[in-house]
Amino acid sequence: xxxxxxxxxxxxxxxxxxxxxxxxxxxxxxxxxxxxxxxxxxxxxxxxxxxxxxxxxxxxxxxxxxxxxxxxxxxxxxxxxxxxxxxxxxxxxxxxxxxxxxxxxxxxxxxxxxxxxxxxxxxxxxxxxxxxxxxxxxxxxxxxxxxxxxxxxxxxxxxxxxxxxxxxxxxxxxxxxxxxxxxxxxxxxxxxxxxxxxxxxxxxxxxxxxxxxxxxxxxxxxxxxxxxxxxxxxxxxxxxxxxxxxxxxxxxxxxxxxxxxxxxxxxxxxxxxxxxxxxxxxxxxxxxxxxxxxxx
Numbered sequence: 001x002x003x004x005x006x007x008x009x010x011x012x013x014x015x016x017x018x019x020x021x022x023x024x025x026x027x028x029x030x031x032x033x034x035x036x037x038x039x040x041x042x043x044x045x046x047x048x049x050x051x052x053x054x055x056x057x058x059x060x061x062x063x064x065x066x067x068x069x070x071x072x073x074x075x076x077x078x079x080x081x082x083x084x085x086x087x088x089x090x091x092x093x094x095x096x097x098x099x100x101x102x103x104x105x106x107x108x109x110x111x112x113x114x115x116x117x118x119x120x121x122x123x124x125x126x127x128x129x130x131x132x133x134x135x136x137x138x139x140x141x142x143x144x145x146x147x148x149x150x151x152x153x154x155x156x157x158x159x160x161x162x163x164x165x166x167x168x169x170x171x172x173x174x175x176x177x178x179x180x181x182x183x184x185x186x187x188x189x190x191x192x193x194x195x196x197x198x199x200x201x202x203x204x205x206x207x208x209x210x211x212x213x214x215x216x217x218x219x220x221x222x223x224x225x226x227x228x229x230x231x232x233x234x235x236x237x238x239x240x241x242x243x244x245x246x247x248x249x250x251x252x253x254x255x256x257x258x259x260x261x262x263x264x265x266x267x268x269x270x271x272x273x274x275x276x277x278x279x280x281x282x283x284x285x286x287x288x289x290x291x292x293x294x295x296x
Contacts, residue, residue: 004062006054008045024107027055031096034124036151039104042129044119049093049137052115081139096120098131100151112149112156120144121179123170127151130159130177132167142166142184146198160198167203168193169213174234174253180213181205195255206255212241217266219282226269226280232295237272239279248279250295261293 003009008030011020028045035041048054054065076090083092096119102108113119117135124130129149134141144167146159160167165181172178181203182193192212194205214228229238236251237260246267248260260277261267268288270279275295282288 004059005066006062024101024103026101027057027109028097028099032122034122034129036124036127036129039102040127040151041101041103042122042124042149042151043099043101044096044122045099047095047097047111047115049095049115052095052097052111055099055109055111080137098122098129098133098149100149121168121170123172123177125172125177130170130172132170132179142189144168146170146179158201160201160203162203165196165203166193167196169229171229171231171236173231173236178236195251209240209249209257211247213238214241215239215246215266215268216241217244217246219266219268221282222266222268222280222288227271228269230270230272232272232274232277235295237270237277239267239270248277260295 003025006029008026008028010023010026012023013020026043026045028047030043030045032044033041057065076092078090078092080092083090085091095115095117097117098112098119100110100112113133114135116137117133119131119133121132122129127150129151130146131149132144132146134144141163143163143165145161145163146167147156148159149156165183167179167181169180170177177198179196179198180193181196182191184191192208192210194208196206197204229236234253238249238251240247240249242262245264247262248267248270249257250260251257265281265283267279267281270277272295276292277295278290278292280288281291
């Protein structure tokens with residue numbers, strides 16, 4: 001049987017092998033899922049700002065709304081900027097919302113952010129969820145707030161709210177919260193960000209390498225992808241675009257970098273576990289492969 005429109009089916013698969021078993025069905029399109037405890041999860045899911053509580057609809061209500069949308073498929077209402085995203089079609093009034101998922105007594109889901117709030121980067125530390133967001137009804141701002149949702153108390157606190165930087169890629173290392181931050185005053189969206197620490201509702205800019213974070217060497221033979229950075233121990237590992245290829249760098253607690261891998265090709269994603277780093281690599285004369293290397 002097909003899943004209802006706008007839902008996400010999640011399955012569990014044992015690392016020891018065997019068939020996948022159905023776990024839960026989420027009443028929204030899932031973007032990100034983070035485990036906080038055995039019974040509590042944080043999720044980022046897609047909502048329509050005009051109908052933000054559609055995730056509460058039962059089957060008949062979902063079916064009725066789908067039929068109504070079919071009647072309007074000959075036109076699209078555009079009343080905000082941006083209204084289109086490559087690969088996603090029209091995105092007018094679409095927002096990424098933060099949800100709390102409780103599984104202790106069945107499946108209980110609660111939306112934590114407002115209808116017009118768009119959640120971007122998410123990081124967790126125990127029962128705390130840190131996230132960047134911006135709220136708009138007509139024109140999206142490039143500047144972000146940073147909040148912390150405390151799942152044990154249900155409270156949300158403001159971590160940074162000056163709206164003077166674009167803040168991306170939250171990560172936690174050695175108990176401190178870091179991010180990539182750009183004020184975009186010199187080159188707008190093309191400006192290279194600083195690595196910054198967020199502490200006591202202040203943003204401390206640390207260093208700005210003369211390279212682009214992430215992978216910007218595009219290829220058309222990769223479907224989907226994973227993470228562009230990961231923390232392991234007291235080091236942050238990240239992809240770096242260096243001219244015409246992608247490299248792998250690590251940063252220590254003082255944000256001094258070390259080049260771990262620097263050869264021709266595109267690296268769309270990586271991950272780190274224990275003393276090993278794995279990444280996908282594509283070259284001009286070779287298809288995508290998973291590479292593995294030790295962490296020195």
